[in-house]
Amino acid sequence: MKNRWQPSGLVGEKRPRRPLRAFAPPLLSFVGALLGGALVTVGMTPGLSALLIALGLDIQRTQMLTALFCCAGAGFCGGLVGRRLLGAVPASLLLFWSAYLQDFIGAELQPVHDPGGQLEPLNVGALIHTVLMLLALALLAAFAGCAIGEVLARVLCDPIVQTWQLLRSRQRLAALQETAPLAVPKLAPPVAPQPRPLAFMGSWLLAALLVVSLILAAGSGDLFLFAPDTGIHTPPVIHTAGRPNKGTVVKDSFASPSLHGQRRSFLVYLPPSYNTPAGQQQRYPVLYLLHGSPGKIVDWVTGGKAEQSADTLIDLGKIPELIMVFPDGNGRPGATSEWGNSGDGRQLLENYVAIDLVHYIDSHYRTIPSPEDRAIGGNSMGGFGAANIAIHHPDVFGFVISLGGYYRAEGLIWGNDPAYRRANSPLYTIASNRRSQRLAFFLGAATKDQPYYSDTLQFAQVLKKLHVRYTLDIEKGYHSWHVWEVQLYHALLWLHWGQSSPQAS
Incomplete structure (x- = not known):
C-alpha cells in the first residue's frame, strides 16, 4: 500500500510540475522595479535635483544623473522583491525611457x-x-541596483525564511515518524539537475549586455563633464567661395623654466588663413583660454565650442582672424592649481602662463606681440585665473574674459598667509594696481549660478567704482558649458584688437 506521508526524494508518486512557478520571481521583480522606481522618482527626484544643482551642476546633467539614480533605485527594488535581473533590468530601462530618454531624444530632434x-x-x-x-x-545602474537589492534581500530575508523552513521540516519529520511503517523505504537515485534553456540563454544575454554596456559607458565621460548633448549637432554650414572657412587645432608642448623644466602640452587654434600662401606674411592677435577644475586642454574646444564659434564669426566677417591657445592648468595632486603661483613657491603656474607660454607662442607662431592684441580668459577657476594673472601682468595682457568666475583667492594652494591670499584676490588687487586699471573686462555670469553670480556682480561694482571699463553679460542658466559657450561667442564679438580698451556696455 502506498504511503500517503511519503516525503520528497523517496520512491513513490511524483509531484505535479508547476510550469508557471518559474515565471513568478521575474514577474515579481518586474512589478517591484516598476512600482519601486516610480516611488523613488516621485519621492526623491526633487530633493536630489536640488542637491545636484546646489553642488554646481547644470539642469541638463542634473536631469541625466537623476534619471540614472532612479534607474538604479528601480533595479534595487526589483532585486529586493524578486531577486531576478531578467525582471528588474527591463523594468528599470522602461522607467529610464519614460522618465528621461524619450524627452531627451525629442529635444535633440528639434532645430538647434x-x-x-x-x-x-x-x-x-x-x-x-x-x-x-x-x-x-x-543598464549598468539597473545592474548595480538589482545586485545591491538582491544581496540585501539575502541578508535580511533568508535567515527568516530558512528558520521557518527548518521548523516546518521538523514538524513534518515528526509526523512522518509517527505514521510511517518500520521498513525503511528505498531511496531514489540522485538525479542530476538539467539546465533550463530559457535560464541558460538569459544568463548569456545578460553577460553580453553587461560587456557591451561597459564598453559603451567607457566613452561617456563628456556627458558628465560637459553636457549630455555634446557633439550631437555639427557647426553651422556657411557657404564661402574661394577661401578656407575652417581653422585648425594643433597640439604643441615645451619645457617650462617656471615649472622646473616640466614639459606641458597645450592646444593652439590657427585661423583659416594661417597656413595659406596669402596668410604667410600675416600676424594675428592671441586669446589664451584657461579651463576650470577639474579640466583639461580640450575643454574649450569640446564644451565651449571655441573653435566652432571662431570659425563661424570669422567666416561671417564679424571678427578678424585670431589665434587661440588652450593651456593645461592642472597642478599638484590633491589641490586645485587656481592658475597661480603657490604660496610655497614650488608651483609657479602664473609665471608659466604669463611668461613662459606667452614667450613660446610669440616665438613659434605669427602673433602680434603687444598687450593690445593679447587677451586672456577662462571659466570658473579659469575665470579667476584669467583675472588674477592679467591684473598682475597688465604689460602682457590687454583684455580679460572671466566667465562664471570668482574674485577671491580660494583653495589650499595659497598657503596660510592672509596677505598672500589678498595679493591674489582680484577683488582687492585691482584697486591697488593702477596699471591694471587700464585692462578691459568681459564678465559673464548666469542667474542661477551661485555664488559665482553674486561674486561677479560684486566685482563689477568694484570696477565701476574705479572707472575700469567692463562689459557685464548675464545669461539665464547655471554653472554650465551651455552658458559659457554663449558668453564666449559674445566675448569674441566684444574684443577690439589693437585698442587699449573697448567700449563698455
Whole structure:
C-alpha cells in the first residue's frame, strides 16, 4: 500500500510540475522595479535635483544623473522583491525611457541654433551613439541596483525564511515518524539537475549586455563633464567661395623654466588663413583660454565650442582672424592649481602662463606681440585665473574674459598667509594696481549660478567704482558649458584688437 506521508526524494508518486512557478520571481521583480522606481522618482527626484544643482551642476546633467539614480533605485527594488535581473533590468530601462530618454531624444530632434542664430545641423550618428551610451549607463545602474537589492534581500530575508523552513521540516519529520511503517523505504537515485534553456540563454544575454554596456559607458565621460548633448549637432554650414572657412587645432608642448623644466602640452587654434600662401606674411592677435577644475586642454574646444564659434564669426566677417591657445592648468595632486603661483613657491603656474607660454607662442607662431592684441580668459577657476594673472601682468595682457568666475583667492594652494591670499584676490588687487586699471573686462555670469553670480556682480561694482571699463553679460542658466559657450561667442564679438580698451556696455 502506498504511503500517503511519503516525503520528497523517496520512491513513490511524483509531484505535479508547476510550469508557471518559474515565471513568478521575474514577474515579481518586474512589478517591484516598476512600482519601486516610480516611488523613488516621485519621492526623491526633487530633493536630489536640488542637491545636484546646489553642488554646481547644470539642469541638463542634473536631469541625466537623476534619471540614472532612479534607474538604479528601480533595479534595487526589483532585486529586493524578486531577486531576478531578467525582471528588474527591463523594468528599470522602461522607467529610464519614460522618465528621461524619450524627452531627451525629442529635444535633440528639434532645430538647434548657435548663439548667433545659425542652424547647427543634427548629426544622426552622434545622436544614436549618445542614446546607446545613455542606455548603457542606465543598464549598468539597473545592474548595480538589482545586485545591491538582491544581496540585501539575502541578508535580511533568508535567515527568516530558512528558520521557518527548518521548523516546518521538523514538524513534518515528526509526523512522518509517527505514521510511517518500520521498513525503511528505498531511496531514489540522485538525479542530476538539467539546465533550463530559457535560464541558460538569459544568463548569456545578460553577460553580453553587461560587456557591451561597459564598453559603451567607457566613452561617456563628456556627458558628465560637459553636457549630455555634446557633439550631437555639427557647426553651422556657411557657404564661402574661394577661401578656407575652417581653422585648425594643433597640439604643441615645451619645457617650462617656471615649472622646473616640466614639459606641458597645450592646444593652439590657427585661423583659416594661417597656413595659406596669402596668410604667410600675416600676424594675428592671441586669446589664451584657461579651463576650470577639474579640466583639461580640450575643454574649450569640446564644451565651449571655441573653435566652432571662431570659425563661424570669422567666416561671417564679424571678427578678424585670431589665434587661440588652450593651456593645461592642472597642478599638484590633491589641490586645485587656481592658475597661480603657490604660496610655497614650488608651483609657479602664473609665471608659466604669463611668461613662459606667452614667450613660446610669440616665438613659434605669427602673433602680434603687444598687450593690445593679447587677451586672456577662462571659466570658473579659469575665470579667476584669467583675472588674477592679467591684473598682475597688465604689460602682457590687454583684455580679460572671466566667465562664471570668482574674485577671491580660494583653495589650499595659497598657503596660510592672509596677505598672500589678498595679493591674489582680484577683488582687492585691482584697486591697488593702477596699471591694471587700464585692462578691459568681459564678465559673464548666469542667474542661477551661485555664488559665482553674486561674486561677479560684486566685482563689477568694484570696477565701476574705479572707472575700469567692463562689459557685464548675464545669461539665464547655471554653472554650465551651455552658458559659457554663449558668453564666449559674445566675448569674441566684444574684443577690439589693437585698442587699449573697448567700449563698455
